[in-house]
Structures are given as structure tokens and as C-alpha cells.
Amino acid sequence: MAKRKRVLKWQRDPEGMRLRILEAAKQEFAAHGIGGARVDRIAQKAGANKRMLYYHVGNKEDLYLAVLEGAYEKIRAEERELDLEHLDPPQAIERLIDFTWNYFIRNPEFLALLNTENLAQAKHLKRSTRVKLMHSPFVEMIRDVVQRGVKSGDFRVAVDPVQLYISIAALGFFYLSNSATLSVIFGRDLLGKEAKDERLQHMVGLVLAALTGEAMPSFERGREFPEKVQPPERRTA
Amino acid sequence: MAKRKRVLKWQRDPEGMRLRILEAAKQEFAAHGIGGARVDRIAQKAGANKRMLYYHVGNKEDLYLAVLEGAYEKIRAEERELDLEHLDPPQAIERLIDFTWNYFIRNPEFLALLNTENLAQAKHLKRSTRVKLMHSPFVEMIRDVVQRGVKSGDFRVAVDPVQLYISIAALGFFYLSNSATLSVIFGRDLLGKEAKDERLQHMVGLVLAALTGEAMPSFERGREFPEKVQPPERRTA
DNA sequence: CGACAAATTAACCCGATGGATAAATACTGT
DNA sequence: ACAGTATTTATCCATCGGGTTAATTTGTCG
Structure with missing residues (x-):
């Protein structure tokens, strides 16, 4: 649950890692689309190594689907x-x-x-x-x-x-x-x-x-609420 | 103007080529987005050599902008x-x-x-x-x-x-x-x-x-036009 | 016909990228 | 403490893909 105290080269945190990866992937796919997304960028944003993506989720497409x-x-x-x-x-x-x-x-x-x-x-x-x-x-x-x-x-x-x-x-x-x-x-x-x-x-x-059938509020940008548009007599249809 | 009769290896047709390129690029960008678009595919669809894209329009981004x-x-x-x-x-x-x-x-x-x-x-x-x-x-x-x-x-x-x-x-x-x-x-x-x-x-x-303020046509899919919804008395607000 | 430019093709370059592997390191249970 | 596994790092590689260079063909104008 909570982070371990001893900070060595790296800590274990698989669930957290997975979440960070998915979050980073979401950002990346949202920002660049499927074709424009870069796997390396996702890894970087997640503060992870590229290998982690494959380990925790899968290839680019798996990643995209998981995000979706x-x-x-x-x-x-x-x-x-x-x-x-x-x-x-x-x-x-x-x-x-x-x-x-x-x-x-x-x-x-x-x-x-x-x-x-x-x-x-x-x-x-x-x-x-x-x-x-x-x-x-x-x-x-x-x-x-x-x-x-x-x-x-x-x-x-x-x-x-x-x-x-x-x-x-x-x-x-x-x-x-x-x-x-x-x-x-x-x-x-x-x-x-x-x-x-x-x-x-x-x-x-x-x-x-x-x-x-209620009338919607009527105003135009700039001219704030023009004095209430008085209902003109209904046109005979 | 009109196509030349003699069909050798290829004919000259700069304007036509340009149009075909832009049309192909439109298809490609629309289908795959910027990042997913492939320059080679555009060339192929246009029945052109890849070099033609650069000759007639410009690089990928120029191409995209022209299409847009x-x-x-x-x-x-x-x-x-x-x-x-x-x-x-x-x-x-x-x-x-x-x-x-x-x-x-x-x-x-x-x-x-x-x-x-x-x-x-x-x-x-x-x-x-x-x-x-x-x-x-x-x-x-x-x-x-x-x-x-x-x-x-x-x-x-x-x-x-x-x-x-x-x-x-x-x-x-x-x-x-x-x-x-x-x-x-x-x-x-x-x-x-x-x-x-x-x-x-x-x-x-x-x-x-x-x-x-006219009522919109009222019907739900499947049940075609239910006998005209008779206007119930308006609820006192 | 002959050269000269415009249009087009063919071949290639090279960095980026997705994907994979092997080695190193941390944690867990016993 | 130790073995074994889970997790992470460090590289590697083939391919792809945008872009470029050089050679080739075609039309045109004198």
C-alpha cells in the first residue's frame, strides 16, 4: 500500500506502475491519436522503462484498448x-x-x-x-x-x-x-x-x-439580456 | 488540356497530378489522421511517385495543410x-x-x-x-x-x-x-x-x-407515430 | 531536328520506432 | 539468510517512413 521507506535504486509498485502507465498512455493517445502516439513517450511520462509497458499491459494496441x-x-x-x-x-x-x-x-x-x-x-x-x-x-x-x-x-x-x-x-x-x-x-x-x-x-x-414549450432565455453575446423580448402576436399559421 | 494520344511510359499532366495527389492525401489524412497517414500510401493512391508529393506540394505537413x-x-x-x-x-x-x-x-x-x-x-x-x-x-x-x-x-x-x-x-x-x-x-x-x-x-x-414554440414531431422508433399525443393541461409551475 | 526545361521515376539515406531479449535488482515466504 | 520470483534496467535489432539525390523521360520552341 504505502511506499516503502528505503529508497534504493527503485521500489516495487506494480499496481501503481500499471496505473501510471495507463494514465500516461491516456494522455498520449488523447493528444496524438493512435498513429501519432509514441510508445517511448508513454514510458517516459509514466516514469517507467519501455519494457514495463509490455510487462504490465501489452503492446501498443493492447495499451490503447486498455485506455479506451x-x-x-x-x-x-x-x-x-x-x-x-x-x-x-x-x-x-x-x-x-x-x-x-x-x-x-x-x-x-x-x-x-x-x-x-x-x-x-x-x-x-x-x-x-x-x-x-x-x-x-x-x-x-x-x-x-x-x-x-x-x-x-x-x-x-x-x-x-x-x-x-x-x-x-x-x-x-x-x-x-x-x-x-x-x-x-x-x-x-x-x-x-x-x-x-x-x-x-x-x-x-x-x-x-x-x-x-417554454421559451428559452433570449440574449445575444455582447448585448446582455436585451430588455425582455416582448412576445409579438403569434403569426397566424 | 486533353490527354495526349501516344501512351509511352508516362504522360505529363502537372495540374492533374497535383489534384490526384491532393485527393489521395485527403483520403489518407481523413482515414488515418496526421500521425497515422503514410506518405507512401498517398503516392500510391495518387498513382504517383513519392517524389511527386514533394515536387508539387511539399512535405507531409504542407500536404496536410493544403488538404485542410x-x-x-x-x-x-x-x-x-x-x-x-x-x-x-x-x-x-x-x-x-x-x-x-x-x-x-x-x-x-x-x-x-x-x-x-x-x-x-x-x-x-x-x-x-x-x-x-x-x-x-x-x-x-x-x-x-x-x-x-x-x-x-x-x-x-x-x-x-x-x-x-x-x-x-x-x-x-x-x-x-x-x-x-x-x-x-x-x-x-x-x-x-x-x-x-x-x-x-x-x-x-x-x-x-x-x-x-411549435411542438416537434413526436414518435419513438418502432412504434410509429403514436396517435397524436393530445396536449394535457399545462402543469401549474 | 535538337537542345533545354519541366515532369517523372528509381534508388537510397538515416533517424525513429515498435518490439524483443538478457541481465540486474528488490521483495517474499520459509 | 536464502532461494526463487517479481519487477526493473540496459541494450539490441529489423523495419518503417519521411525526405533527398541523381538519373531518365517528355514536351516544346527555335
């Missing part, structure tokens, strides 16, 4: 904590959006890994039995929330939970994952605290507005 | 064709969503390239003067559409056009770009014609519902 599986396990674990059953439907959706968004912010490597895996057409994921067993608990949760929402009158529509889940993930994922190019193109920092808060608000507003 | 710039030019050009000024606001938004979605479907390499560039933190894009000049014409277009929509009463809210643009791109981009992993996780083919139609419908419904 770990990443999925982690998010699925956190997702499970968050049970939305007890919230009323709009709050549940808001919480789901909030969680997803913040998870992505807290785990940027996860985004990069997903992109990398998709570039590889999910060929590793397809092989991984472990990941295939971990389906997101959200789909059933969302189905339930939507049904409850429709029944209670909070929601106007019974959307497909898979579509909704993908949309919620999409709104945050794309923004964060593509923030580098988007920032260049729009000439606007998208990762400042203010910008991120704005984005979260926009996403929640968009989704809830579509589901409930 | 070309990709941006292409989408910006198509965007410009599509002027939304003359449509009424809801139609304009629908058309924008439809165009973006179908552009992504028609140009899967574009998605991959964007992901690749974001993995590299847009470092090439930042350097490229060419791309920085090509800001998307959509932002101003959208601002205009939104304003018109608010004025006409079609829209309830004046959303930030940048947020809206990002959201529209996000809904389609994420779905397509991550379809490989999502398909595995949901155990459901997301790329069939039917699934794609459904997705488009969902996206349009979601965005327009949020903007206009």
Missing part, C-alpha cells in the same frame, strides 16, 4: 451515480445536460479518445467484450423521464430517448471537441468561464424549450 | 450558394439544417479532417492565412434570419447566432462523426437511410420547436 475501456468504465460509473428517477422531468433533463457537459469539461481526453476511436471506425470497441457490456444507463432513464414528463404535462412530446441522448451529448461534445477550430473561425474564445456558462445555458434552453 | 484549406474552401463555397435571405425564417432554418446535414453526409472526410485538426489544437489552421479569411457566411445570415423571425413573430427568442450555428452543426456532426462508436453502444445501425431520415427530422423538430 478504462475511459468508458469511468464515465459509465459516474453516470450510474446520477439517478434521475427522483427529479421531476424538466429538472432531470437539465441535470443530465449539466452532468454530461461537465463530464466532458472535466475529461477532455475522453473526447479525444472517442474521436480517435471513431477515426478507426470503432474497430477496437467492436472487439472489446468489456465495453459492449457497459451500455449507458441513460437510455432507459431518459425513456422513463420522457414518459413521466408527457404524462405530467411537462413535456409536449414523446421523443425517442436515443435521439435525445445523442442530441444532448452532441451539443456539448461538438462545442468542446471542436473548440480549437471554432475559436479560430469565429475569432472568439469559447473556453472562457463566461463562454462556457453561456453555452450551458443555451443548451439547456434549447432542449427544454423543445420539450416543454 | 481545400476542404474549408469547398464548404464555404457551397455555403455561399445557399442564400437564406429570401426564405421565411422557419424555412430558412430548416434549409440550413438540411444543407449542413447533407453536406456532412456527402463529405465524410471533412468531418474526419476537422476532428484531426482539433486533435492538433488547430495549430495548422491558426497559421493558415487563407482559412482565416474565409469566415462562414452563415453567422450574419443567421443573425438576419433570427431577427426577421422575431420581428415576424415566427420565433419567440433572439438567440445568439453563433450558439445556434454551433448547435445546428453539432447535432449532425456528432451523430455522423461518432456513428461508429454510437452504433456499437446502442446496438443500432445509425447510418441506414431510414435512420438518417429520422435523425434529420429529429434535428429540425428540436431546433424549430425551441425557436418557434
